Amino acid sequence: MKRLIILAICVFAAASCTKIIEFTGEQKQNLLVAYAELEDGQPLNLSLSCTAPSLGEASLNVPEGFERGICDTKAVVLAYIGSEKYTLLPYHDSIYLNDHCPKAGDQVRFEVAYPGFTTVTGSTSVPRQVEARLISSKLDLANNMREIKVRIHDKAGTDYYRIQVYDDIVGEQLFYYYDDHWNFIEAKLEPYHHKRSRWMVSNDPVFEKSGLDVISGIIGEGSDVSGYFTDAMFEGKDYDVTLTIPANPMDYEEDTTIPDERGEWYKCTPYIMVQAVSRDLFLYGASFWSYQYSGEDTFLSEPVQIVSNVKDGAGCIGAFSKKIFEL
Amino acid sequence: MKKTLLTIILALAAFSAGAQKYTLSGYITDAASGEPLIGAAVVDITTGTGAVSNNFGFYSLTVSAGKKQLEVTQLGYKTLRDTLTLGANVSRNFKIEEDALLLEGALVTAHRSNLGVKGTQMSAIEVPLTQIKSVPAIAGEVDLLKVLQLLPGVQSGTEGSAGFHVRGGGADENLLLLDGVPLYNVNHMGGFFSVFNADAIKNVTLYKGNFPARFGSHLSSVVDVRMNDGNYQKYHGVVSVGTIAAKVSLEGPIIKDRTSFAVSFRRTYADVLARPVIAWYNKRESDGLQATGGYYFYDFNAKVSHKMKNGDKLTLSFYSGDDDVYASVDEQDSYQYVDSENTRYQSNSANTMSLGWAWGNLVSALRWTKELAPRLFMNAGVSYTQYRHTLKLKESKSSSIFADDKLLDKCSEEAQVTFKSNIRDISATLDFDYMPSDRHDIKFGAVYTSHTFKPGISSISLKETENDIPAKPFEANFGDKNIFPHEVAVYFEDNMTIFPWLKANAGLRGSLYHVQGRTYWSAEPRLGLRALISDHLSLKASYSRMSQYVHLLSNASVSLPTDLWVPVTATIKPMVSNQEALGIFYELGDFDFSIEGYYKSMNNVIEYRDGASFIGSSTGWEEKVAVGKGWSYGAEFMVQKSVGRTTGWIGYTISRTMRKFDREGNILNGGLPFPAKYDRTHDFNVTLTHKFSERIDVSGTFVLSTGNCGTLSYRTFNARTPGSVEQYYEEVGYIESRNNFRMPLYHRGDLGANFHFPSRHGQHTLSISVYNFYNHQNPFIVYRTTKSKEIKEPDGSVSYKPYGVIEQVSIFPIIPSISYSFKF
Numbered sequence A: 001m002k003r004l005i006i007l008a009i010c011v012f013a014a015a016s017c018t019k020i021i022e023f024t025g026e027q028k029q030n031l032l033v034a035y036a037e038l039e040d041g042q043p044l045n046l047s048l049s050c051t052a053p054s055l056g057e058a059s060l061n062v063p064e065g066f067e068r069g070i071c072d073t074k075a076v077v078l079a080y081i082g083s084e085k086y087t088l089l090p091y092h093d094s095i096y097l098n099d100h101c102p103k104a105g106d107q108v109r110f111e112v113a114y115p116g117f118t119t120v121t122g123s124t125s126v127p128r129q130v131e132a133r134l135i136s137s138k139l140d141l142a143n144n145m146r147e148i149k150v151r152i153h154d155k156a157g158t159d160y161y162r163i164q165v166y167d168d169i170v171g172e173q174l175f176y177y178y179d180d181h182w183n184f185i186e187a188k189l190e191p192y193h194h195k196r197s198r199w200m201v202s203n204d205p206v207f208e209k210s211g212l213d214v215i216s217g218i219i220g221e222g223s224d225v226s227g228y229f230t231d232a233m234f235e236g237k238d239y240d241v242t243l244t245i246p247a248n249p250m251d252y253e254e255d256t257t258i259p260d261e262r263g264e265w266y267k268c269t270p271y272i273m274v275q276a277v278s279r280d281l282f283l284y285g286a287s288f289w290s291y292q293y294s295g296e297d298t299f300l301s302e303p304v305q306i307v308s309n310v311k312d313g314a315g316c317i318g319a320f321s322k323k324i325f326e327l
Numbered sequence B: 001m002k003k004t005l006l007t008i009i010l011a012l013a014a015f016s017a018g019a020q021k022y023t024l025s026g027y028i029t030d031a032a033s034g035e036p037l038i039g040a041a042v043v044d045i046t047t048g049t050g051a052v053s054n055n056f057g058f059y060s061l062t063v064s065a066g067k068k069q070l071e072v073t074q075l076g077y078k079t080l081r082d083t084l085t086l087g088a089n090v091s092r093n094f095k096i097e098e099d100a101l102l103l104e105g106a107l108v109t110a111h112r113s114n115l116g117v118k119g120t121q122m123s124a125i126e127v128p129l130t131q132i133k134s135v136p137a138i139a140g141e142v143d144l145l146k147v148l149q150l151l152p153g154v155q156s157g158t159e160g161s162a163g164f165h166v167r168g169g170g171a172d173e174n175l176l177l178l179d180g181v182p183l184y185n186v187n188h189m190g191g192f193f194s195v196f197n198a199d200a201i202k203n204v205t206l207y208k209g210n211f212p213a214r215f216g217s218h219l220s221s222v223v224d225v226r227m228n229d230g231n232y233q234k235y236h237g238v239v240s241v242g243t244i245a246a247k248v249s250l251e252g253p254i255i256k257d258r259t260s261f262a263v264s265f266r267r268t269y270a271d272v273l274a275r276p277v278i279a280w281y282n283k284r285e286s287d288g289l290q291a292t293g294g295y296y297f298y299d300f301n302a303k304v305s306h307k308m309k310n311g312d313k314l315t316l317s318f319y320s321g322d323d324d325v326y327a328s329v330d331e332q333d334s335y336q337y338v339d340s341e342n343t344r345y346q347s348n349s350a351n352t353m354s355l356g357w358a359w360g361n362l363v364s365a366l367r368w369t370k371e372l373a374p375r376l377f378m379n380a381g382v383s384y385t386q387y388r389h390t391l392k393l394k395e396s397k398s399s400s401i402f403a404d405d406k407l408l409d410k411c412s413e414e415a416q417v418t419f420k421s422n423i424r425d426i427s428a429t430l431d432f433d434y435m436p437s438d439r440h441d442i443k444f445g446a447v448y449t450s451h452t453f454k455p456g457i458s459s460i461s462l463k464e465t466e467n468d469i470p471a472k473p474f475e476a477n478f479g480d481k482n483i484f485p486h487e488v489a490v491y492f493e494d495n496m497t498i499f500p501w502l503k504a505n506a507g508l509r510g511s512l513y514h515v516q517g518r519t520y521w522s523a524e525p526r527l528g529l530r531a532l533i534s535d536h537l538s539l540k541a542s543y544s545r546m547s548q549y550v551h552l553l554s555n556a557s558v559s560l561p562t563d564l565w566v567p568v569t570a571t572i573k574p575m576v577s578n579q580e581a582l583g584i585f586y587e588l589g590d591f592d593f594s595i596e597g598y599y600k601s602m603n604n605v606i607e608y609r610d611g612a613s614f615i616g617s618s619t620g621w622e623e624k625v626a627v628g629k630g631w632s633y634g635a636e637f638m639v640q641k642s643v644g645r646t647t648g649w650i651g652y653t654i655s656r657t658m659r660k661f662d663r664e665g666n667i668l669n670g671g672l673p674f675p676a677k678y679d680r681t682h683d684f685n686v687t688l689t690h691k692f693s694e695r696i697d698v699s700g701t702f703v704l705s706t707g708n709c710g711t712l713s714y715r716t717f718n719a720r721t722p723g724s725v726e727q728y729y730e731e732v733g734y735i736e737s738r739n740n741f742r743m744p745l746y747h748r749g750d751l752g753a754n755f756h757f758p759s760r761h762g763q764h765t766l767s768i769s770v771y772n773f774y775n776h777q778n779p780f781i782v783y784r785t786t787k788s789k790e791i792k793e794p795d796g797s798v799s800y801k802p803y804g805v806i807e808q809v810s811i812f813p814i815i816p817s818i819s820y821s822f823k824f
Helices: A002-015 A056-060 A205-209 A279-294 B002-018 B100-105 B129-134 B144-148 B270-284
Strands: A018-021 A032-039 A044-050 A076-081 A084-090 A095-098 A107-113 A120-125 A132-140 A145-153 A160-178 A184-197 A228-230 A238-246 A265-277 A314-326 B021-030 B041-044 B049-052 B058-064 B066-073 B080-086 B094-096 B124-128 B154-156 B164-166 B174-178 B201-207 B221-227 B236-241 B245-255 B259-268 B289-307 B313-338 B344-373 B376-403 B406-437 B440-466 B474-479 B486-499 B502-515 B518-534 B537-548 B550-553 B564-567 B575-588 B591-608 B625-641 B646-660 B682-691 B696-705 B715-720 B729-734 B746-758 B763-771 B781-792 B798-809 B815-823
Touching: A032 A107, A032 A120, A032 B715, A044 A076, A044 A084, A044 A107, A044 A314, A044 B715, A056 B798, A107 A314, A120 A279, A120 A314, A132 A265, A132 A314, A145 A160, A145 A265, A160 A238, A160 A279, A205 A228, A228 A279, A265 A279, A279 A314, A279 B729, A314 B715, B021 B066, B021 B080, B041 B058, B049 B058, B058 B406, B080 B094, B124 B129, B124 B144, B129 B144, B129 B201, B144 B201, B144 B221, B270 B289, B440 B564
Parallel strands: A032 A314, B021 B094, B174 B221
Antiparallel strands: A018 B798, A032 A044, A044 A095, A076 A084, A076 A107, A084 A095, A107 A120, A132 A145, A145 A238, A160 A184, A160 A228, A160 A265, A265 A314, B021 B058, B041 B049, B041 B066, B066 B080, B124 B201, B154 B164, B201 B221, B236 B245, B236 B815, B245 B259, B259 B289, B289 B313, B313 B344, B344 B376, B376 B406, B406 B440, B440 B474, B440 B486, B486 B502, B502 B518, B518 B537, B537 B575, B550 B564, B575 B591, B591 B625, B625 B646, B646 B682, B682 B696, B696 B746, B715 B729, B746 B763, B763 B815, B781 B798
16 A cells, blocks of 8 residues: 555656657758848948747757858849839848948838748838937936937828937957967056847836736836837827936946056946837837847747748848937 | 307406416425425426415416315435315415435436426526535535536636636626625635535535526626525534544524524634744754744625514524634844943844735525515615725834943834725615416516725825834825725516417616716616427427626636726726527436527627726726627537436536627727637536445546636747837747647546445534546646757757746646534
């Protein structure tokens, strides 16, 4: 009897566990991934890559670190604006360019072909210039925060927006150089210039009403927001969007425009950018944002499908217009 | 012309004379207990005219004058034959006796005259308690909802869950009525058990379609559960002890033949059994840590029925059930040290953390039934139903420092977080049964409900003291505002005989829902037709339109107490469904066959948006859901054997359930159709019971169905971060469509056996059951993850490469259980 009980317990313990299901389903054909963000007055551009299998033996054959970017002359990347056809040529990495600059209101259609893949298509409309102005940018030193208010002058029709706060950082930094055997060669002071986006928090209902404040704040402190929203709450009217950012960017507590003992210095200037984005770029961006938070978690939230307007492929063909204000 | 007129007048006179009819009315009760019997038939065998008793045992039969031979029948009871001569309206009560042999064989049945070949009602199944109790159960705990999941057209949710989906509807689209009062949360222990204690139940009827107009407010099904009235003659009881719970039920007369009571109590005792283990652990613990905790649920049902001298009846029903999780950890620390000046310091600290998490239902109903006239019966009642959920987290800290026994510093801190949500309904109902002739059975009535939704209020309090001086306390409350909708519904239905071969149940239900200054209304026509081809074969068709004014925000995998019922609002409109069904019903000897096909369309159904979390949905929930439409179609086959030593049924459903969310601002899956999570193409069930003797019976069930749907990516790609500030790539999964993945086939077999030992004082029963007897690992959840594989390189070295796999979690292996009960 004792043996029977032990056996029963062992069976119970062994059975209640995780089981790996061998993926035996048919491998799906890989797809082209086309991505374009067009802007009024800027050259036509498109980034091209492809999907890779992620399950079973097939996923083993994907080279480690393979970026899956495609940038060669075998790709045929065409853009159509009205009856005009433009060919985009390989530039660098996965980018294809053509000098022609679309204008606001242009309907741009891309057609991308590459041997071994299904040809993909996608189109977008370049949005009109966004009308916005900075109302206020106040430092709240007590809470080490900066409160920002931006007025958007919305026009008739459904519009999609994105607000992004970023730092434009310029400076000089000491770079250390080593040979192949890690022997020190020299240290050189070199200039650098890059932009980095800021974390934003807001209680403004435009973000909540867009269903995009994925992480709800507690005790009224506001929600971590993506910056995407629609004009559903203020269709055709002026609206003041409010948000808060940390007073200083992470890692850069204060500007050091005077070089330190090593000669390093930098200057950090915060900006706010207001974009009117095409509907497809809005949906892509919003879903990309959601994916960062919940990915494919299937237990406590709905998995996120990254929205695409690329037929027979993935990615996004989108466009935007922007206004930038220094804070 | 004169001749024609004369003929018409004579014909009318003859019809009138022939139509000289009287009404026979009264109650049909169990001879032994005096309990009213639901669905018992009284038939005038000379004309074939009959009537069926309602939920209160009342019948009314209008027949022509003269000598009548009557038969009173009910499945599981001996047929009662009676003769009387009708010359006036007569009140007659019938008491019929249980047939022990038949009763043992009684099971899911379409034998009732209103459900089988001859009845108008289709898409409905009555489940007698004897069958529910004989089906093998998980952990030996008999569960009503798990038995319903074995019926065609009813899909279970995830493995082990009591949640179910009827004809493509969501789990929140089932109206569960306990003595006519809706229950909001029917799950215990994360949905693995339901709140229905089989010992407290008398009768269960499931409606999947062809909804009579008296039912409304939910789209997909009605589960009408009736509690025991209690025995009017003798005291009886059942005591049982199972693997996880113990139960006791008692019923009997308070005043013989006039007043009865029935009470049942069930409680799980894993927490009680764990106490000595926890105490033993705490005793061994030497670092000052003391922990305690546990989980239990209980159900308490009570009913008192009183028959007044004038035939009126008053009934008071009560149900209370709760789940309770509790835990606390006490930590005490103390140390001493001596400094360089030889001062002896002593530091004491204590930290207590506690959790209290409780949720449950409270239901009560008071009913008054009265025979207003031989052909008119009234049921009036008021009811109260409440679902409550409370979560409390508390932390207390205190510390003190003494120097040479002199207090240097002392402080304490207490923080408490409380979350409360609540739904309360107060309802008043007035129902009438009117049987003007043998061709019409009319039901009409009205119901008013005042809802109170408290979606979720959180409060935080912080208290601190420093050397007995209290600091300013902090207290804050936040959450959504309460919502107070009002709902009114009126209905009318007539179950009519148009020709002897053609019957119809036509009805209309109208409802109004007022919320946040906005009023929604709905007119819901209902129609059921039955054409009798022969005594053993009939065709039925039906149409039902339903509206629903509440939604459940729920985790799809398990039922959590955080699942939240929310009302429709000014922006989220009511759900509406239209269902058409067609069926063939055939009787052959002891076997009943049925085939039903249906098509159901649903509008304004909700689904969580991509990325929306099930946690913390109490605020801003309207933005986390999308509104769209759905449809479901399928065919259900059922063959059942109701009498004999071997009884049971085989059911098979082939169906498809789809969703489409293509409205602006509510787009899911790119606006394209996708299968619902619980879309299962094939669902096959077998349930069999065999009685070897009076002492031994065995039962078994087998379930085989297509796996649930899930969303997984088969490919990845590098997605560009949108925006022009920083341009980088993230590897993401390429999900081609929502619910694109099928979980593996679900199959499971359960076995059970009951051994009965009669004694002088009652009957002892030992029940043994084995859930999932061949230990098949069915999926509970499935997800994609990465493993690494050892690769031998050409130079002999070994490297590890990542590759994607799908993993499933199974939670229910083979589960043997044993229970004992004593019925007296």
